Amino acid sequence: METLMAYIVGAMFAAAVYMMLRRSIVKLVIGLMLLSNAANLLIFTVAGMRQGAPPLVPEGAEVPASAVADPLPQALILTAIVIAFGVLAFSVVLIHRAYEVVGTDDLDRMKDTDT
Amino acid sequence: MSLAVAPILVPLFFGALSLALWRYRIAQRVLGLVGTLVLLAVAIRLFQVVHAEGMVVLHMGGWAAPLGITLAVDMLGAIMVVLTGITGLAIALFSMGDTPERHEHFGYYPLMHLLLAGVAGSFVTGDIFNLYVWFEVMLIASFALLTLGGERAQMEGAIKYVTLNLFSSAIFLSAVGILYGLLGTLNMADIAQKIDQVENTAMINVVAVMFMVAFGIKASAFPLFFWLPASYHTPLVGVSALFAGLLTKVGVYALFRMFTIVFDHDVAYTHEILVWVAGLTMLSGVLGAAAQYEFRRILSFHIVSQIGYMILGLALYTPLAIIGGVFYIMHHIIVKTTLFLVSGVTYRIAGTHELKDLGGFFRSRPMLSVLFLIPAFSLAGMPPLSGFFAKFIVIRAGVEAEAWGVTAVALLVGLLTLYSMTKIWAEVFWKAAPDTESGEPAGQGSTVGLGWMYTAIAGLAACTVFIGLNGEPIYALAETAADQLLNPDRYIRAVLEARP
Amino acid sequence: MNSFVLTLVYSMLALAMLMAAIRLGKGPSLPDRVVAIELISSMVVGIIGVHALDTGVLSFLDVAIVVALVAFLASIGFARFIERGGPRE
Amino acid sequence: MIAFFWNVILALLWVALTGSFSGGNLLAGFVFGYLALAVMQRHIPVLHGYSQRVPRFMAFALFFLKELFVANVRVAYDVITPVWYMKPGVIAMRLEAESDIEITLVANLISLTPGTLSLDVSDDRKVLYIHAMFMADEQELRDSLHELERRILRVLR
Amino acid sequence: MMLLAVLSGFILALFAPLICRVAGDRCGWVFALLPATLFVWFAWLLPEVMANGAQVVRYPWFPAMEINLDFLIDGLSLMFALLISGIGTFILIYAGGYLKGHPYLGRFYVVMLSFMASMLGVVLSDNLVTLFVFWELTSITSYLLIGFEHEDVKARASALQGLFVTVAGGLALMAGLIMLGTMAGSYSLNDVLASDADLLGHEWAVPMLLCILAGAFTKSAQVPFHFWLPNAMAAPTPVSAFLHSATMVKAGVYLLARLNPALGEAELWTLLLSFFGGLTMFTGAFMAITHTGAKKVLAYSTIMALGTLVMLIGIGTHYALVAFATFLVAHSLYKGALFMIAGILDHETGTKDVAEMGGLASLMPVTSVAAAVAALSLAGLPPLLGFVGKELMFEAVLDAPAWQMLLPVLAFGAGIGVMVAAGIIAIKPFYGKRLETPKHPHEAPVSMLAGPVVLAGLSLLFGVALFIPEQTLVAPVVASLGGAAEKVHLALWHGINMPLILSLGCLVVAGLILRFWSRLQPQLDVLREGLGRFGPEAGYFRIMEWLTRIATWQTRVLQNGTMGNYMITLALTTVGITGFTLITQYGVPLRLPVPDSGFAAGIALLMIVSAFFATGTVSRLGSVAAMSIVGFAVALIFILFSAPDLGITQILVETLTVILLVLVLFRLPGFTRMSSPLERWRDIIVAVMVGALMTVLILAATEVQFFEPISAEHVARSVSDGHGRNIVNVILVDFRALDTLGEMFVLALAAVGVYSMIRLKAEDQTA
Amino acid sequence: MMDLIIAVFLISGAAFMLLAALGILRLPDLPTRMHSSTKAGAMGAMLIMVGVVIGFAEWLALARGLAIVLFIMATTPIAAHAIGRAGYIIGVPLWDGTIKDELRENYDTRTHGLRSDAADQDEPRL
Amino acid sequence: MREANTLILRTAALLLVPMQLLFSVFLLLRGHDEPGGGFIAGLVASGAVVLFLFSYGVSATRELLRVDPRDFLGVGLLIGLASILPSLILGQPAMTAQWWQIPLPGGDYYKFSTPLIFDVGVYLTVIGSILTMVVGLSESEESDA
Ligand code: NA
């Protein structure tokens, strides 16, 4: 599965970057969403994927009966998901405000600060 | 014995408290000052302990490394934390006089505290993923601070800032993931120790390079710096100053941390890249500044350029070079903050940042002029200010390492920096103010609160003079820091062998 | 559980999801797409159930509960958006 | 509703008293509680008719499942076959249900039954607008809808 | 004591504004007390140094970097110190008169005193770095002095030019000094001069030499860096007088003289110094006669003198060294005097153009006499010290080891030039027809006359009583330069020899030129303009212009404001550097995907198809809808691969994201296609490159695992030590609770950011 | 035997899902598609849950299964109502074969008010 | 403007919101042992309030909550930080978990701990954050309309 996921995640990164390269700020949102999903899946994939063995200890047991999926990357991804959500929420509102203030959704017309 | 986490918890606490008291503006202001003062106090205490004991290691939650998150404060970390405190306090003081009421109503102070928490967290943590988390805390606090005014330029700048930094975060996160996949650990000391045991370091190099890109973006290294000049001149001046002083330095710090303690396995490859990065960063930043005619824009481009010097210190990877890099970081945080704060005063008085519309300040405000000249000449590396010694050490390291090309660039960039600073000096201070009879700035702005602002600026300027005139003890600190960075074994042992 | 049955069920669900996704892609109106999402969230509940049985991990059912309880909020959000006069596409 | 609440509390009390928190024990507690309430209902006004309502609910559930299944098959047939047999349309249905809960439940259960979909309630809450798929015999449709409403109300009232 | 002596200027500078306020118009006299005291003290040190040789006084400052406030006291440094403090005394007095009533007099003295102190620091420092520190301080302070009349655009430009050129050289000097220090193994000048190390045989020798010369040449205004000096005349006259006579520009000369014992043997040193020195000498003299502004003429004559001094160090013979020392003293005296006189002239007449002056001698008798004496010294006529210096110089060039014929020719030309210049300064304004000037001239006040009179008087006194400079100044200097002090013997009359003949020749030609001076002016103007167009100053302007142009171009290319370009750069940098590392060091681990679970593969495919749909669709809402399918699919992947917590979180977050999006998207425009097909293809290529990199990275990373993950311990200790059966949650709230703490704050920050953005907007609307 | 029952429930559930998917793919307009998705989807999920609960044969599974079914039954029609209504209000076109529309005339597009008076006098026959 | 989806949605919300809130508390409390925890629970609870918000509008939601969402935020963060206090007071490394067995009637114990307090802090913070954003956005939407 990791091999397939490698291609899938790569494709997702590509899609994310493509969207982030668009001139429309609205599309940027989609790019950011894809980007964080791609990064999370990358961690998930690289850490190794195991089916049907969630890192839970059965009631009454000290340790899981058999090998379980690595819980640490899961914790990391959970953190990353929530962080990405916060960032995305902020970005969405930022983009909205930018659109309101600048009056265009064309990134190429938001050059005031640079030139 | 949880001193190591204090620089994080203090601003977090004051930030949370300010948020809880969001209705009370005065409370926010008081907490702003008190919080940064306490932060500085604990930072200094932490520094003292580190100074005495070499390193402070804290296993959070009592989980010994590498199981939990371990905070590991060595000299570099301690220095950075103290600088965070100093900058924080200066900004808080300045903000007392310069922050519009409506910004105070909408979270200015909590955001400031939490930004400091993120910065301090990045400096004390010894865990790579935890570093990511503090980066994000810092980043999103900076996003919010950047957009706090709601102006057009802020929005435009923020979009670039946000997007490019998120790209960096994604690469950072991916690199952490791959690193974990390879080594199965997140603790920096453990990573370093395990890398030492890896024979074929090809993949380690790949990850190292990814970190280099991610931190390079945060540090605004060439060719990844675009977000910085696009945004740093847009927010409130206090915010600009805080960013200018601290934020990019966190990226630089991360490079220093990772490319000494952790990725020292193939210096010939990794640090050679950094040499190029350093040279090009210095040059492109300073040229960018030369093309600008707006006070804060010039300063912003100079951040980029100066980052190059710091990276150069790391890239040359000799003890002296690392010392120079650390010294440079210390100097630059203070000086850059001061310069931005000065721009705040001129803006307050004249209502513009455009050089062509400014003028007459030497005539009307000699004190401010002196307070500009000191950091400006310091930034340009003029003796006997802090910047001179910073530059001198790096250049000397460059000469001793026979890195002629990049050393020549560093020298040239110093000259061009001076050019920019004199440009500001001539236009803002020397030149008579345009459009006024008296040649003095028009003075639309209110002068209420200027006292706070001057206090902050004067305090920081005193720091740069102090470092300049009293380089020896500062050098000794940088030397200790460099020594620790170049002997990762000590760091590794301290972290992995410390008991909770 | 019989692996053939599971494979069959999985395949059917996968096919179903694919078809729903096609509707999502085709639209033509936003409500059409939302209907597809709604259906897919039901399928997700089913899939999680089957997977829980497949692996014998009861805890997965909790995920299904959350989906069943919360996923419809997206539809409500879309509906509200549509009614508030969001541009029609 | 209050009676049901009581029943649940009794069940929980049972669980607490027996000290074993398993589904079976909870169910047992519920059954014993139900019996207790059935005995008591004559003396306590809020419990009136509770014992009848539970079997009525069971019966309704079975009826509903049957309806659900049958109607689903009907829709399925039309979906699978290439030609459309359906005659869709939007009809207005006079509501017997009065309270918010009743209206909502009626509307939702109508929505859950294949072939009908509650679109909206009029502002005066007297009419439910329904999209129906098979309107070949409109009267039969209306009858079945009213039948469903009556059954629901019987469980509720 | 030495430290105090050097730093006293800085300390006094701190109080200068206060003193000015208290002492009022007489503050110049007060300030002059300091250099006067220092002069006496240095003079008092002189006999001891002559008797016992060089002394080094050490004060630790920054010992870790070998940067210390060490001072080297020998003949050379004391002679310079005496000149600085001595002339400085009169300059400070003079400035009080010249700038009387100026609103910024306090600021002026702050910088002036700092400048003086810096200059003392340069000449007295034993430490290479400290020397450099003071060196740069002179650049900074002179920048502030040149730009003193800062509301005049020309003053600002000139100040910048001076600073830019000298600091440019200064930076090279820094590199050179570091190299020198490293090669010699010490940053102490005394050690360097006494070093046994084969400095000239070291592989760094040539770059080191070139760097140091670059610093010295720029500071001392050698061709082709000389142009900043005449422009520096924008400064108030007391500044020019000080800068030109004894300080600033002499710093370079001092440095060369100082290092001569260590580096003088290098052939390159001899060649470069004598060539550029000679060239500068000639150019300065020639340019002097093409100008009519008194200060300009003097400035070029300074360049001539600087060239001469450098050339003499380069020649390096005994005569040359004696000539160097003598000429140095002579020049400091007459140049100081002449500048102050020029200042008096423009102060009294209101014009700077000598051509507009005439017949002032009767109105300003004292000034005219002082001018005459100083000018004679400048012209090199007996019995003034300038004559002795010039004779010695001719002597030196005639047997110079390098550039055999060239140097005497240049020297002859220069001799003519300075004579003409002297004539312009001393004759033209004072004698001949009385011309009307903007202001009615009077004799200058005492404060302004004291300097010229004393300095001119000394020029005369030293010329007549040659033993005084010989024993007190020249011999110690020659000793410091590595020459034979005991062989020093100065005399006015050496018999009829080649130098004398040359001098006479100069006099004749100069007389002729002066006779026809006004008639020559038009031709000279043409010449000057031609030089202005092609000379080094034009080069400077071109460099500055190119700097701006390159900077603008670079900024336009890099920081062009186009977000797409930024992203592409970032993406390609990432791909380039990471991909390069991966491919060259690891290889390309391509494997075909063989999913072990068909269903999971299906979900993954659904995910990516939806993602592509979200990217490709023209419908904004379709895109958002597709993204929620992506979210569901990701959640399913998490669930199928044993991460229920992740699955739940993903679904919840996805749902809330949709809600947020619809709340905001409502007020945003739809997708519009803005890029051209070409741009789209470019973006697709970039995106595919990033995607390919990530794929290859994952493929490689999943092939290699060096160590077992540490999480085995988390699993083992979750229940026993963490008291929880959901290991992920135990990690989140216990093992790695700090992450979660940070993450809480991230969410809170996002909320505060969002809230402030929308609320501040609401306030805008109501406002 | 038990396995067979489970298999029947699972497969029929999946079949309903498939049916729902086919429905929303094939059916001609928004309301008819919603008929297919909401009912068949919920039905499918419920059937699968029954199979799952039987398969686990645990009280906890039953409780969870019941909760899932309950939640699905509670939320699906609400979502359907919201979307259907929204789609109708913004005028997503109905299929040509639609034979009747008693809502349109009662709906005030300006105030978004919905009257009852013009409705068919459809008194419930008791 | 007519409030969207009045009757059916409002009534359904009245039924569903308590269910969701209850479920969120359930997820919170048992998150240490089974899937769940402060984040997940907080997200579910936020979902519940969002449903209420969509059905009844901003002012009704504000009444329901009684306090400003931003107060949740500050309080949640402070609770999260407060969970660190016991370890600091006891002089243990910061964030060291403390476990207390609280006896229940019937001989059982309830495990009360600082991680739980921490998780409650997370829970409130998540609710506070999301509600601050969503309520704020809805408000500005209403003021726009
Ligand atoms: Na020589």
Ligand code: NA
């Ligand atoms: Na977390």
